[in-house]
């Protein structure tokens with residue numbers, strides 16, 4: 001959450017100075033970019049929060065393509081709070097701060113409620129710190145999706161202290177206890193409530209700290225910052241942070257207008273797959289608006305197990321009837337030993353309820369409805385189960401090998417897929 005009115009900033013600053021700190025009850029730690037006051041019990045955790053924050057700030061600056069001069073006088077006054085009533089009583093949370101469920105930022109001050117895991121507390125401190133930095137650098141953080149999504153993007157991390165690396169999706173659930181973003185996204189997927197990218201861009205300001213709003217905003221910011229062809233538009237948009245109305249989105253969408261249908265299709269795929277270990281460098285899907293329409297001639301495709309969805313390079317017209325065959329062998333070098341697989345997969349090792357190593361396909365529609373609020377979930381099939389099928393709308397035909405997202409890097413080999421017109 002974020003409050004950017006200067007008048008409040010000045011007010012709170014004096015409020016903090018006016019409240020004498022009792023060293024026996026509160027820990028106070030001073031870093032390069034953060035002055036931390038906290039009632040968490042562990043002095044070690046407090047020191048680690050400061051070290052993590054100080055290591056994250058220069059990485060945020062690099063992400064926004066700015067130099068360190070821009071943060072020469074940037075410093076956040078942070079409260080990490082267990083007993084909120086106590087902080088209120090001491091005047092450490094001014095009355096102008098609304099009731100917040102997780103954290104709040106106002107100018108150069110942030111307040112964060114300590115969570116049940118160190119990861120999540122650190123995440124929230126970084127999240128609020130990003131808001132504070134956006135105010136410092138850009139006089140604001142843009143509309144809700146950009147404000148919350150970029151804060152989530154730059155708060156999500158691997159490692160801790162000086163070794164922290166920002167903008168990394170946790171590898172496993174155990175790496176990020178109580179953080180819960182993928183759990184919430186999974187619930188939305190199950191109940192058919194995954195928003196379109198346009199719906200995310202239209203999010204209204206929300207002070208309830210809704211995890212779903214934050215998660216989809218984060219996903220949109222990941223998509224826009226991970227594909228090289230969108231990245232500079234996304235990074236440059238931060239400069240318009242003061243703009244929180246529709247003009248912000250209009251300008252961003254105008255700069256990407258030709259690419260928007262592809263972006264919306266990629267959004268649909270990403271929403272289907274995003275989870276622990278998801279690696280954007282392996283999950284970029286090669287799609288183009290100029291992909292030719294399939295003329296019905298035989299196609300051959302090598303499907304690699306170390307990449308996400310792979311297109312056969314053409315758009316399949318409505319009414320086409322397709323026959324698929326596949327052969328080949330791949331190695332999934334998972335612990336405790338490498339597994340060899342053929343297109344049907346390894347039937348005693350599963351991911352998402354399906355055999356590991358299984359060759360899968362999906363039809364991704366070319367068209368998207370810019371007015372739609374929800375996306376329809378993607379139907380993924382095993383090539384073995386659906387060797388012949390009808391295409392009911394203009395679509396890309398995509399393939400991938402079923403494996404855990406964080407374990408693609410050491411996969412080897414390929415499957416050879418043959419795509420023919422069925423009779």
Ligand SMILES: [Zn+2]
Pocket residue numbers: 001002127128131147148151
């Ligand atoms: Zn926020």
